[in-house]
Amino acid sequence: MSSVSENLAERLDRELRTRSQEARHYLLTAFAEAASTIDRLEEPPSIVFLGNPFEGHREIQALTRLANGFVVYLPPLALMVDPGPDIISRSLAAGIQPARLKAIFVSHPHIDHYAGVEAVIEEMCLLMMVRRGYLLLSADTARSGAISAFHRGAAPRGGPTTMVLEPGKSFELLGTAITPVPAYHPGGGCGLILKKEGLKIGYTSDTNYVVSYRGKDGVHQLSGGDPFQPLDDFEEIQEYRQDLKDRYGKVDVLIANVGGHNSGVRDELSSLGLAHLLRGSQVKLCLLTHFLRTLLVPEDLRDRVARYVEAASGVKTMVACSCLRLDLAPFANAEGRD
Numbered sequence: 006m007s008s009v010s011e012n013l014a015e016r017l018d019r020e021l022r023t024r025s026q027e028a029r030h031y032l033l034t035a036f037a038e039a040a041s042t043i044d045r046l047e048e049p050p051s052i053v054f055l056g057n058p059f060e061g062h063r064e065i066q067a068l069t070r071l072a073n074g075f076v077v078y079l080p081p082l083a084l085m086v087d088p089g090p091d092i093i094s095r096s097l098a099a100g101i102q103p104a105r106l107k108a109i110f111v112s113h114p115h116i117d118h119y120a121g122v123e124a125v126i127e128e129m130c131l132l133m134m135v136r137r138g139y140l141l142l143s144a145d146t147a148r149s150g151a152i153s154a155f156h157r158g159a160a161p162r163g164g165p166t167t168m169v170l171e172p173g174k175s176f177e178l179l180g181t182a183i184t185p186v187p188a189y190h191p192g193g194g195c196g197l198i199l200k201k202e203g204l205k206i207g208y209t210s211d212t213n214y215v216v217s218y219r220g221k222d223g224v225h226q227l228s229g230g231d232p233f234q235p236l237d238d239f240e241e242i243q244e245y246r247q248d249l250k251d252r253y254g255k256v257d258v259l260i261a262n263v264g265g266h267n268s269g270v271r272d273e274l275s276s277l278g279l280a281h282l283l284r285g286s287q288v289k290l291c292l293l294t295h296f297l298r299t300l301l302v303p304e305d306l307r308d309r310v311a312r313y314v315e316a317a318s319g320v321k322t323m324v325a326c327s328c329l330r331l332d333l334a335p336f337a338n339a340e341g342r343d
């Protein structure tokens with residue numbers, strides 16, 4: 006090496022060492038400042054939806070469009086539910102800063118519900134530098150190994166407090182009462198009911214509802230068989246998940262992972278089942294999300310499904326489109342109602 010390039014290398018080395026030291030100091034200060042101010046920023050009570058699978062996409066192979074995820078703000082709680090693939094870019098598009106979340110819930114270990122969770126944990130815990138926030142997992146999710154031990158709290162410097170939920174066992178988190186509700190789905194898991202100051206919000210997760218139905222030639226049990234086989238001879242529901250009707254029928258706002266209409270009924274709620282669940286309920290608004298491909302390609306049938314559920318149940322129903330922001334204040338009751 007010539008002495009000229011040696012001198013240049015020495016000078017750059019000195020400069021880069023100094024600059025690296027300054028950058029480290031800058032970042033540590035910025036993290037400390039972010040950690041001390043982040044909890045003061047609060048949104049009004051609201052729900053923001055981050056995406057529907059295949060919305061605007063017709064490609065059948067587009068796995069990344071299996072895009073679940075929404076955020077519930079019941080200040081001081083800011084809870085992200087079922088962060089699917091692409092969750093960071095979809096959050097930013099909806100005006101959500103994942104670093105400001107205070108809790109994350111994963112209902113069950115299917116990829117469209119958990120693929121983005123580790124990235125969101127890194128945001129919430131400021132690149133795992135800060136002990137902050139809660140990770141709420143159904144027992145099936147916790148057992149599955151879908152989320153690394155590092156992100157469940159084993160990282161040396163920071164990370165969330167992980168809680169494993171048991172259906173029926175309510176607990177309080179940041180002023181909101183949370184009740185896990187059973188889900189009947191190949192991925193197991195659970196849904197949730199959130200209650201705060203006379204407002205109840207339900208999330209069904211993926212679950213079936215119809216146990217048996219009456220067709221033209223008698224009663225059919227819905228166990229086994231092709232899960233996506235449409236029920237062409239469906240006439241009426243015979244047996245159903247009474248516990249789900251009892252629990253979700255008492256919420257003010259229900260977020261329903263609808264699946265299909267008369268297909269996918271073995272593993273998913275389906276709009277036939279959902280209309281039955283809502284009939285005679287206290288639900289003021291039902292928001293439909295998590296549509297199977299049969300309701301999106303080749304034709305977008307979601308609005309017709311919402312109109313069917315509303316007409317068949319008498320409950321106001323709408324599609325939870327990407328970036329939909331729902332103000333929750335109009336749905337609150339006077340305190341004390343069950």
Ligand SMILES: [Zn+2]
Binds near residue numbers: 113115190192211
């Ligand atoms: Zn699932």
